[in-house]
Amino acid sequence: MKRIRLLINTSALIGILALALSCGDKIVGTFYLSEEALKYEIDTTITSFRMVDNYGITEEFYLHSDSWGTSYKYLHEWGVDGNAFGETFYVKYYSVLNDFSMTYVLMADVDHSELEVEWGYKDFVRYNFDKKKVVHGTKAKVMFYDSLRVKDNTYDRIIEIDYTDVKDKISEDTPVRTFISGERGLIKFTLKSGITFERIDY
Amino acid sequence: MRLKLALIIFSLTLFYSCCNEDPVETARFELAEEELLIIPYEQGELLSFKHSNGYTFDMIVEESAVCWEKRNDFCEWFCCPPTYISVQTARAKLVSSYPKLTFEFAVEGNNHFYSDYKGFNITLNNKHQATILYNSGFNFETDSVSKTYFYELMEINGSDYQNVVEKHFDSHYYINDTTLLLPKAVFYNKQFGLLMLKMSNNETYSLVN
Numbered sequence: 001m002k003r004i005r006l007l008i009n010t011s012a013l014i015g016i017l018a019l020a021l022s023c024g025d026k027i028v029g030t031f032y033l034s035e036e037a038l039k040y041e042i043d044t045t046i047t048s049f050r051m052v053d054n055y056g057i058t059e060e061f062y063l064h065s066d067s068w069g070t071s072y073k074y075l076h077e078w079g080v081d082g083n084a085f086g087e088t089f090y091v092k093y094y095s096v097l098n099d100f101s102m103t104y105v106l107m108a109d110v111d112h113s114e115l116e117v118e119w120g121y122k123d124f125v126r127y128n129f130d131k132k133k134v135v136h137g138t139k140a141k142v143m144f145y146d147s148l149r150v151k152d153n154t155y156d157r158i159i160e161i162d163y164t165d166v167k168d169k170i171s172e173d174t175p176v177r178t179f180i181s182g183e184r185g186l187i188k189f190t191l192k193s194g195i196t197f198e199r200i201d202y
Numbered sequence: 203m204r205l206k207l208a209l210i211i212f213s214l215t216l217f218y219s220c221c222n223e224d225p226v227e228t229a230r231f232e233l234a235e236e237e238l239l240i241i242p243y244e245q246g247e248l249l250s251f252k253h254s255n256g257y258t259f260d261m262i263v264e265e266s267a268v269c270w271e272k273r274n275d276f277c278e279w280f281c282c283p284p285t286y287i288s289v290q291t292a293r294a295k296l297v298s299s300y301p302k303l304t305f306e307f308a309v310e311g312n313n314h315f316y317s318d319y320k321g322f323n324i325t326l327n328n329k330h331q332a333t334i335l336y337n338s339g340f341n342f343e344t345d346s347v348s349k350t351y352f353y354e355l356m357e358i359n360g361s362d363y364q365n366v367v368e369k370h371f372d373s374h375y376y377i378n379d380t381t382l383l384l385p386k387a388v389f390y391n392k393q394f395g396l397l398m399l400k401m402s403n404n405e406t407y408s409l410v411n
Contacts, residue, residue, distance in 0.1 A: 048382055056255030057301060058405055060383035096382055097401075098302040099327055195300065 027084040037113035040182030044072045051197040064092040123174040153202045157182030229287040231311030236340035243294040250410040265295040330385045332371045342367045361411040
């Protein structure tokens with residue numbers, strides 16, 4: 001019995017030591033969004049906008065504001081010791097009629113910034129601005145353009161998220177193609193069914 | 203060790219004795235025959251609707267049933283009160299795939315346990331809610347305060363409908379900004395059910411009969 005207890009205690013001690021040694025250097029500091037990521041910080045004074053589909057049905061999206069009054073840009077703490085923070089820009093849009101929801105996040109990490117876009121709590125894509133590639137989520141193509149014209153308005157700093165090659169892996173509510181203006185927010189998207197929504201409010 | 207075991211057994215006994223009583227029904231509220239006629243849908247029925255810009259789409263009656271539902275006071279933890287009431291309820295659900303509309307209709311037996319009035323509830327997408335009140339003669343109450351209006355005859359998509367009620371939505375859960383494009387009103391009659399949904403920008407989704 002004593003031998004068994006000794007064996008358990010020794011194993012636990014070795015485990016804790018191995019864990020402690022594997023932790024590496026502690027991250028300390030506040031890390032801000034890169035200059036490139038900041039170009040895509042959507043104007044949060046635009047709290048709603050209307051879009052119309054190719055059948056002429058109007059839909060309205062509105063910016064979700066939570067009851068805690070959190071601002072859309074904040075320092076997100078890593079861990080609980082108050083030593084490391086990453087700057088985060090977080091907005092969420094809901095639609096009134098069809099219950100679409102889209103979350104758009106810019107996140108600063110130690111040496112890079114990332115963009116994450118999620119539709120309907122189901123499909124998300126995370127793009128690393130430094131590596132210039134998708135690092136998490138369903139492997140959509142993420143492309144950037146200077147401008148795009150939608151319903152007689154020209155929008156700048158465009159991000160396109162294209163799930164065409166992985167269409168069978170996304171839900172019915174996730175658009176196959178999404179166009180977001182880094183200035184004005186969501187401007188166009190196309191569902192699997194071919195229904196396309198275009199923004200009518202600049 | 204024995205003390206711990208005794209405490210556990212004591213707690214379990216308390217819990218078990220609390221929840222083990224057979225609840226007793228203290229009242230039953232049955233729907234009147236006239237109330238059963240408020241929702242005219244049959245499960246599986248397919249209805250055609252048309253958007254004001256021309257797009258037509260189907261709505262299917264996913265559910266339509268009359269059943270008895272148990273109601274009781276607040277259950278503390280897992281312990282519910284020893285008494286309950288039974289309320290006969292008629293419900294129907296009308297669903298379309300695009301636009302993604304889910305209408306839920308419900309009328310309950312004369313139950314004054316929770317409310318002092320009789321109302322026919324209409325909910326759209328779990329968010330937009332309207333209650334059409336009806337009187338002891340089972341006629342819909344109309345007044346400008348609750349924004350409920352009555353039309354003896356109304357033409358929609360070339361068909362005439364009688365005794366139509368227009369009811370504006372009472373509330374929009376989770377939405378504070380009333381300048382948004384919101385569902386504004388439903389038009390309904392007891393013969394055909396939902397006749398039209400009107401949005402705040404005057405776009406409509408109406409029955410094609």
